[in-house]
Amino acid sequence: AQSVSQHNHHVILSEAASLELGCNYSYGGTVNLFWYVQYPGQHLQLLLKYFSGDPLVKGIKGFEAEFIKSKFSFNLRKPSVQWSDTAEYFCAVNAGYGGATNKLIFGTGTLLAVQP
């Protein structure tokens, strides 16, 4: 069965620090990869996604992620975090190209706290 691992459960950073959140998935075939974010008191929303092409994808609010197929990884990065980035971040995979299942498998999430 497909699974997604997020190794950092809690991350605390100061403003302007760089961020990298790890995500690994277990599926040997074609995958679609996503990062979702949930700000305090708000619903889940899409941060960025990878379907194909350039493995470095850029999302909203200065976030980017790099797909490394050989490492089964899709790490999220931001060069300089802000207090407003405090949120929970979820990595997710949709296994099976063409959206045949349209089923997202989520990681356990990483809670990011940015200190002003």
Next chain:
Amino acid sequence: EAGVVQSPRYKIIEKKQPVAFWCNPISGHNTLYWYRQNLGQGPELLIRYENEEAVDDSQLPKDRFSAERLKGVDSTLKIQPAELGDSAVYLCASSSRTAGTGYNEQFFGPGTRLTVL
């Protein structure tokens, strides 16, 4: 456009009581999903509808959970009877189906936080 609407936002019940959650998807979205998110975990799919048809309910505990999507719009998820372990956030999401494309972005509602005492 309006997002996915869910009600109630919070529900506290005693074990063995029934409970129901309601979801109104984004207008025009024919795919609807129910997820359960346990504390400290990511969402897990319970059931997926394409219009009125439940096309993936493999993770739905059918002994106590049921869902319906009459007329292919609103949906209701029910638990009867509820158990302590059912305490979680129940999320509804919807997406549109576009012919010839792959994955369609899922838009999530705010969720219903269920506490079973």
